[in-house]
Amino acid sequence: MEIPRVPNLLSLRQRLCAALLVAPLALAAARSAKAASVEFSRLTWTEIQTQIRGGTDTIIVPVGGTEQSGPYIAVGKHNVRAEVQAQRIAQALGHTLAAPVIAYVPEGGTDPRSSHMRFAGTISIPPAVFEGVIEGAGESFHVQGFRRVVFIADHGGYLSYLKAAVARLNNKWRGQGEAIYLAAYYDSIGSTYAQVLRQKGFGADLGKHADLSDTALMLAIDPGMVREEALRAAPLPGVAQGVYGGDPRPATADLGRIGTEIQVQAALNALGRSR
Secondary structure (H helix, E strand, O other): OOOOOOOOHHHHHHHHHHHHHHHHHHHHHHHHHHHHOOEHHHOOHHHHHHHHHOOOOEEEEEEOOEOOEOEOEOOOHHHHHHHHHHHHHHHHHOOEEEOOOEOOEOOOOEOOEOHHHHOOOOEEOOHHHHHHHHHHHHHHHHHHOOOEEEEEEOOOOOHHHHHHHHHHHHHHHOOOOEEEEOHHHHHHHHHHHHHHHHHOOOHHHOOOEOOHHHHHHHHHHOHHHEOHHHHHHOOOOOHHHOOEOOOOOOOOHHHHHHHHHHHHHHHHHHOOOOO
16 A cells, blocks of 8 residues: 655745745845945945946935933934935935945033033044044045035034035035035924924924934934933933933934934935935
8 A cells, every 4th residue: 555645844844944034134135235225335446436437426425423412312323313314315316325424523622521522422523623534535535536525414513614624625626526515404403394393382392402303313213222211211301411402202203204304305405306
């Protein structure tokens, strides 16, 4: 009597497990390839050169800063936000790359300690050094063939120095390229986004630093940078806590996403393209 053949269950199981493992890896690889298409630091020099020769003529340079943001937002707030938003803008524009973030900026004096340097977690460099970094970075991109070098800022404390450096680059290039400080990107938070929040009844919660707006933007881009327990348990805002006006506790990621979208769209409009 012939014994019926039984399917190799172990083999089927192995194949199923392999398929389950391969699918997310393939998806992750696809996502990584998409991200790498605009991230300057993830490309080889030959890939960058090929993109420039193929029409990539713009680079977005995110300028962040490393500073205290109260007891509930990590000190790299500006860097993470600026870098992510630069990549979103570059992706939407097309023929554009996003540069590595500039994380070292003027944040106050060290002797005596002033401004954000009064708190642990802040890194500050002299304004002249910062302007030199901006000019050096701009010149590096310019000589490679980028026709537009666009600086976006996530922090208001160094804007005068950034603008001065951009002006010197344009004076040096004399029409053979353009350095741009994209004011619309930064200004949209204090204008359009603030207006939306006021219309939603959050006017009293707005301030200048680590307020509802600041916290909501961070929750939208990287919630891991916000210490939710510390946020909910925080005392009323005050300079001693490193929080300059406004109650951050009503902040949510949904509110933040309104602001991040406003910023990206403001940048695209200023650069001549809408989504």
